[in-house]
Amino acid sequence: MLYVEKGKMKVLFYSGDGKKISEEILEKGDLVNLIHEYHGFEFLEKSRIIYVKQGPYKDKKTDKKILK
Numbered sequence: 001m002l003y004v005e006k007g008k009m010k011v012l013f014y015s016g017d018g019k020k021i022s023e024e025i026l027e028k029g030d031l032v033n034l035i036h037e038y039h040g041f042e043f044l045e046k047s048r049i050i051y052v053k054q055g056p057y058k059d060k061k062t063d064k065k066i067l068k
Contacts, residue, residue: 007047016037
């Protein structure tokens with residue numbers, strides 16, 4: 001889950017093979033439930049967000065996957 005307290009950002013959604021599926025612009029007060037496995041962020045303005053991730057994660061390697 002991600003909540004935008006201040007600012008403006010773009011959330012990008014990707015398929016498992018790294019192809020962009022869609023994107024959404026979020027602004028102050030917006031909330032998104034990130035149930036899709038692959039996503040990324042681009043900040044369009046100085047922002048403050050609350051980002052809650054469900055674990056558990058064993059280590060940094062299992063926390064993130066870099067798509068190329």
